[in-house]
Amino acid sequence: MDVSLFIARRIRFKGRLATVSTAVSFLVMIIAVSVSSGFRHEIRDGISALAGDVQIVSVDMNWLGESSPVPRTPSYLGMLSSIAGVESIEPVVYRAGIIRSSGNIHGVMFKGTARDTLLAGLGISVPASLAASLGLSAGDDLTAYFVGDRVKARKFHVVSLYDSVLDADENLVIYASLEDMQRLNGWDSGSVSALEINLDHSHRSVGAIESAASQAGSIALLNAADDEPAVLASSSVSRYPQLFDWLNLIDFNVLFILVLMTVVAGFNMVSALLIILFEDIPMIGTLKSLGMKDWPIARIFLSAASSVVLKGMAAGNIIALALCWIQDMTHVLRLDPQNYFVSFVPVHVDLPLILAADVISYLVIMCLLTIPSMFISGIDPAKTVRAD
Structure with a gap:
């Protein structure tokens, strides 16, 4: 002992x-x-849900207009999926607009996604904080105006409200269906504003996100077909440094x-x-x-x-x-x-x-x-x- x-x-x-x-x-x-x-x-x-961990957009991306789409299924899509940690690649359509409800006017960003089928047919999901400031609730109608070559007006139906994690940024984002936003921009089903790459939790460190963005950019640059537009791959770290x-x-x-x-x-x-x-x-x-x-x-x-x-x-x-x-x-x-x-x-x-x-x-x-x-x-x- x-x-x-x-x-x-x-x-x-x-x-x-x-x-x-x-x-x-x-x-x-x-x-x-x-x-x-x-x-x-x-x-x-919250950042990943808002704009993906890595975002691939056209070098001529214009958030206000209808130009510069990227292909929904580019020739190098399979290579992007092979990047370490990639959980999903989501096609999205962005369009800046102005909404008006009960006399209140607010500038917002509409984001068309395919993740929520309930939004089909001009349905939208609005941040709870934004809805409170505009006096909106689920079931209300909302008119939005989009400025481009000409002003377009659309009447949306508020399907749901969501609690935003990044309230200071997400209160400007309204989710709509991908098809509605494509029709608004006059695009076919194969054109989108961006491809958003979402990584799993184990690959959401700063180094892993930056590495994934670098790999995505290199893949797009080296493997894009001649008729595909030039794109940029940006990380959430560079888009939200603060x-x-x-x-x-x-x-x-x-x-x-x-x-x-x-x-x-x-x-x-x-x-x-x-x-x-x-x-x-x-x-x-x-x-x-x-x-x-x-x-x-x-x-x-x-x-x-x-x-x-x-x-x-x-x-x-x-x-x-x-x-x-x-x-x-x-x-x-x-x-x-x-x-x-x-x-x-x-x-x-x-x-x-x-x-x-x-x-x-x-x-x-x-x-x-x-x-x-x-x-x-x-x-x-x-x-x-x-x-x-």
Whole structure:
């Protein structure tokens, strides 16, 4: 039997302050990691739904007019599908317009998609925030005007309202059917404004999105047929740099919180360990007089401290995961979407990331605890045994 572990099991830290402070530190760390991950998922999902992760458009794209379509099924479509992480390639038609309802006028972007068959026949889906500002509800009619070579008017029927994730941007986007927008532009079924490439969650990092855009652009450039128009491939990172910069800022803040909480927990444990060492000086002297070396004695106290850290870690993780589950189910904590882009505090439990944070924090704390354990080497067994 390992003597150090045997003795460590019989050492108890007096008071629960060390365990509680460690639990609080891990609680804050896990919540910070989950909220940061939640923001990344919500905002990147919102961007992907809004305009795709990679967008392929004509080099002469005109959002206001009816010119410059791209083929719905270009000759290189199969090659685009082979890019790592591609989940879907969606043909869409964009057209800027002006809507009017109950005397209110608003400039918007119509987006024709094939994903919702309920929108066929001049049906539209309007952001709830935009509907509120225009006094619209499901079932109402809405007149839109489109400026091109001549002004066109269309009367749409509001089929549904949707909650926008990226409220500041999406409140200008109204979804319509792909066929309605193609007819509005005078295009056949094989012409669209853009092809939007959506990536799966594991490929929505900045590097993966930029890489997919670069590959898509190269494929289109090198493999387009002679009669196909020149196109550009742009990433959501380049189209929404302010959102990705904001996510980077959140990640930096979370990193700061992780470091701070790890240091706080570490120094709380250092204080607790020093108290135990001072209280057990006679025992340390006795063990030294019996021939035990400094490191096995230090292992006694480090093992006891490790037990406290692990208990605090477990308690902090359990409470944090429970709070994250409650927030995910209820969205009880709300946010101003004008400032935070989402209307609630998003959480996403990324178990590998949480496990990595736990392991790294535990190792850092244990490294800090080796500092007070050096105190053992300065204890003179002759003096401590006589004092005892």
